[in-house]
Amino acid sequence: MDCRDVRNLLHPYSDGELDLVRHLQVEHHLAECASCTEQDRGLRQLRAAVASAPLYHRAPAGLRARLRPPPAAPARRRPSARLAATAAGVAVLAAGVLFWRAGPPAEDRLAGEVVAGHVRSLQVSHLTDVASSDRHTVKPWFRGKVDFAPPVPDLSGHGYALTGGRLDYLADRPVAALVYHRRLHAINVFVWPADDSEGGARSLGRQGFHIRSWHRSGMAYWVISDLNAGELDEFVRLFRDHATAPPP
Amino acid sequence: MDVDERGRFEEATLPHLDAAYNLARWLTRDDHAAEDVVQEAFCRAARFFAGFRGGDGRTWLLAVVRRASFDWLAKQRARAAAPFDEDVHDRGDESLDPVHLAVRNADRQLLRQALEEMPPEFREVLVLRELEGLSYQEIAAVTEVPVGTVMSRLSRGRKQLQRRLAPCAGGGE
Numbered sequence: 001m002d003c004r005d006v007r008n009l010l011h012p013y014s015d016g017e018l019d020l021v022r023h024l025q026v027e028h029h030l031a032e033c034a035s036c037t038e039q040d041r042g043l044r045q046l047r048a049a050v051a052s053a054p055l056y057h058r059a060p061a062g063l064r065a066r067l068r069p070p071p072a073a074p075a076r077r078r079p080s081a082r083l084a085a086t087a088a089g090v091a092v093l094a095a096g097v098l099f100w101r102a103g104p105p106a107e108d109r110l111a112g113e114v115v116a117g118h119v120r121s122l123q124v125s126h127l128t129d130v131a132s133s134d135r136h137t138v139k140p141w142f143r144g145k146v147d148f149a150p151p152v153p154d155l156s157g158h159g160y161a162l163t164g165g166r167l168d169y170l171a172d173r174p175v176a177a178l179v180y181h182r183r184l185h186a187i188n189v190f191v192w193p194a195d196d197s198e199g200g201a202r203s204l205g206r207q208g209f210h211i212r213s214w215h216r217s218g219m220a221y222w223v224i225s226d227l228n229a230g231e232l233d234e235f236v237r238l239f240r241d242h243a244t245a246p247p248p
Numbered sequence: 249m250d251v252d253e254r255g256r257f258e259e260a261t262l263p264h265l266d267a268a269y270n271l272a273r274w275l276t277r278d279d280h281a282a283e284d285v286v287q288e289a290f291c292r293a294a295r296f297f298a299g300f301r302g303g304d305g306r307t308w309l310l311a312v313v314r315r316a317s318f319d320w321l322a323k324q325r326a327r328a329a330a331p332f333d334e335d336v337h338d339r340g341d342e343s344l345d346p347v348h349l350a351v352r353n354a355d356r357q358l359l360r361q362a363l364e365e366m367p368p369e370f371r372e373v374l375v376l377r378e379l380e381g382l383s384y385q386e387i388a389a390v391t392e393v394p395v396g397t398v399m400s401r402l403s404r405g406r407k408q409l410q411r412r413l414a415p416c417a418g419g420g421e
Contacts, residue, residue, distance in 0.1 A: 011403040015377065017384050046410050050378045053356040055363065059269035063283050067265065067290050068258070122291055184284040226287070 065208035128164030153242030194220035260305035
């Protein structure tokens with residue numbers, strides 16, 4: 001084995017990737033060749049430098065949280081949620097305590113269902129039943145499938161592209177789910193008829209997702225995404241501005 | 249994906265989240281893009297999990313992350329720098345004086361920068377070998393190239409790093 005052969009093998013040698021025979025041949029050569037030994041030293045110094053430099057990027061905690069789905073399917077925890085709702089209701093009556101941020105328990109349970117619906121839609125490759133960026137395709141698709149007509153505003157000019165729609169099941173009823181995208185972030189907009197007339201706007205955070213909800217013209221709207229809060233707020237504003245409210 | 253399968257999926261993939269993010273971060277060179285790419289990769293991985301029959305979850309996941317990263321890079325290509333010319337950059341086996349390679353703290357920034365500026369096919373083998381500690385065989389599985397290519401990219405990549413860290417040694421400048 002001459003210097004040329006050895007230099008070609010120095011990298012796999014320092015990586016411990018040579019078979020025993022060749023490893024020993026290189027070792028033997030290095031013991032006798034000053035010039036190749038210098039090369040080997042240079043390589044080892046470089047590797048030590050790379051190893052000692054803080055080059056490793058650890059995953060941010062928020063990312064880990066977003067990749068974990070909600071702890072249980074909504075159907076499974078419904079009895080305990082109902083129990084919790086009753087208990088909490090009693091507590092409210094007794095102490096007059098207002099739930100701050102978390103909202104009333106029913107709201108809280110709904111938020112859990114919204115998270116589960118969002119995660120499920122991303123996980124099972126079932127984001128859309130009707131995949132289209134055309135609101136004139138998506139909107140009529142819901143006809144006959146749900147007993148209401150969700151508004152489907154076109155926000156592509158603002159960087160929020162409509163990618164489709166799907167049927168989902170929330171709050172013990174079928175709901176319309178509209179899907180928009182901002183870059184790689186999916187935004188689910190759940191829409192269904194609700195008794196509360198106006199207002200009721202809420203901002204929540206659950207498991208790394210941002211949630212916005214409001215009522216308007218007899219419809220409940222729940223928006224969820226892992227998009228940053230600022231852009232999601234902008235989306236909500238645009239959605240509300242561009243949604244032509246259907247008759248109640 | 250039912251609850252049991254979801255559990256198996258998490259068991260196989262979540263322990264390697266750091267490795268997934270590290271690779272995506274080095275390939276995209278962008279914090280937000282890396283998060284997007286990892287999320288996309290986990291979605292793809294979940295979709296194809298039925299095809300995963302045990303074995304090395306890390307290699308399997310990293311291969312998915314790598315493909316998602318390259319998809320992202322393809323979209324960014326319009327903004328990318330001129331293509332890498334190996335003939336210009338790889339001048340073969342020049343001697344390097346190890347004295348000049350002693351790495352001081354000030355060089356760490358240079359090292360990071362040198363690695364970031366390296367073409368992705370060299371960057372990925374260096375990251376997988378030096379930061380992740382994968383074997384040549386595993387790197388070959390992740391990057392979908394023969395082991396011989398892994399070996400030559402690794403040695404060329406390291407020589408480039410050495411040149412960057414020791415501009416006055418060898419290199420013919």
